[in-house]
Amino acid sequence: xxxxAHPDKKIGEYVDNISADTYVWYDAQWxxxxxxxxxxSFQLNYVTEGYQYFHIDKKIYLVPQNHIIWIPSAKPHKxxxxxxxxxxxxxxxxxxxxxxxxxxTHVFPAPAVxxxxxxxxxxxxxxLDIDMEQKLFLKALLYSLPNFCEESMALEIPVPxxxxxxxxxxxINSNYKFSFDxxxxxxxxxxxxxxxxxxFKKETGITLQKYLQLVRILKSIELLDTRKYTLTEIAYxxxxxxxxxxxxxxxSLMKEGPxxxx
Numbered sequence: 070x071x072x073x074a075h076p077d078k079k080i081g082e083y084v085d086n087i088s089a090d091t092y093v094w095y096d097a098q099w100x101x102x103x104x105x106x107x108x109x110s111f112q113l114n115y116v117t118e119g120y121q122y123f124h125i126d127k128k129i130y131l132v133p134q135n136h137i138i139w140i141p142s143a144k145p146h147k148x149x150x151x152x153x154x155x156x157x158x159x160x161x162x163x164x165x166x167x168x169x170x171x172x173x174t175h176v177f178p179a180p181a182v183x184x185x186x187x188x189x190x191x192x193x194x195x196x197l198d199i200d201m202e203q204k205l206f207l208k209a210l211l212y213s214l215p216n217f218c219e220e221s222m223a224l225e226i227p228v229p230x231x232x233x234x235x236x237x238x239x240x241i242n243s244n245y246k247f248s249f250d251x252x253x254x255x256x257x258x259x260x261x262x263x264x265x266x267x268x269f270k271k272e273t274g275i276t277l278q279k280y281l282q283l284v285r286i287l288k289s290i291e292l293l294d295t296r297k298y299t300l301t302e303i304a305y306x307x308x309x310x311x312x313x314x315x316x317x318x319x320x321s322l323m324k325e326g327p328x329x330x331x
Contacts (some may be wrong), residue, residue: 091207092161093193105147110161111171112140113214115179115187119152120294129226130176131287134294134330135184136224139175139214152294158187162211170215176225177218186210226283229272233258237269238280245284246308251277281308286322289315296330303327 092110097118105124114121120133125146132138140146142165165171179187190210193203229238237254254277255265269277285307292303304315319327 089197089199090163091199091204093158093190093196093207094161095156095158095191095194097156103147103149105145107143107145108140108161109142110163111142111165112138113160113162113211114138114140115158115160116155117158118156119154120150120290121152121155121157122149123147124149125174127228127230128174129228130174131224131226131290132176133224133290135179137175137177137179137183139171139173139218141172141174144174151291158191160187160190160207160210162207166212168215170218175218180217180219183210183213183217186213224287226287227273227275227280229269231268231272233260234269234272237265237277241277241281242284245281245288246306248308249277249281282318283322285309286319289319289327293327293330300327300329 114123114132115137116132116134118134120131123130123132123138123140123146125140125144130138186206187210190203190207193207196203229235236257240254240257241249251262251265255262258265260268266277269280273280275283289303289307292298292306298306300315301312304312307315309315309318316326
């Protein structure tokens, strides 16, 4: 089996020059610049350690540990993270089945069966010579994805296109520890409270209060990743007055309670 001659390069530098129909890339201590780019291949990205933000179509998707993001072909995107360590696995596909699922971006937790399949697929890391087992195995994985996907819409941060709302979002992202004054936010946007609420919901699909909750929970995931704080400390750091209030809010979005990393 033949591997790439330059394993020190970033995946974005040359994956479109790879002729293989399927390609597996696993990288411990993943490093990627924050420039927008795109690939000819469809991408399955699996975060095995840390977390990664993907900026796509005026949305910011958080992909935490043990989660997957599916990115369609030729979809412009960029990545950012504050995680001290990101381990990322990518499986690239030149061709995919017909169907709406494969043409849209998805983020979802990897169920146990899919984790095991990806772990097994890592044996083809950076291998260019495709054998029949690899071809059939990755094809089976690809065709199974729609059945594995239980989409986590809570991991999407909407970015409004209305310029009047950008300062509000920036303010909430910088001051999420505090409750906001809706009247002050309306004045910041030179809008009435009622108009602000209507436009914000139309632009983002969620209310201002839901946006604040989303930002707080995503920030808590970042703090959980550091392994530096207790759950109670994290609750206060992201603006909750008690661990129970934080746990309830976290569970309502993530469908499970917050847990400290081992």
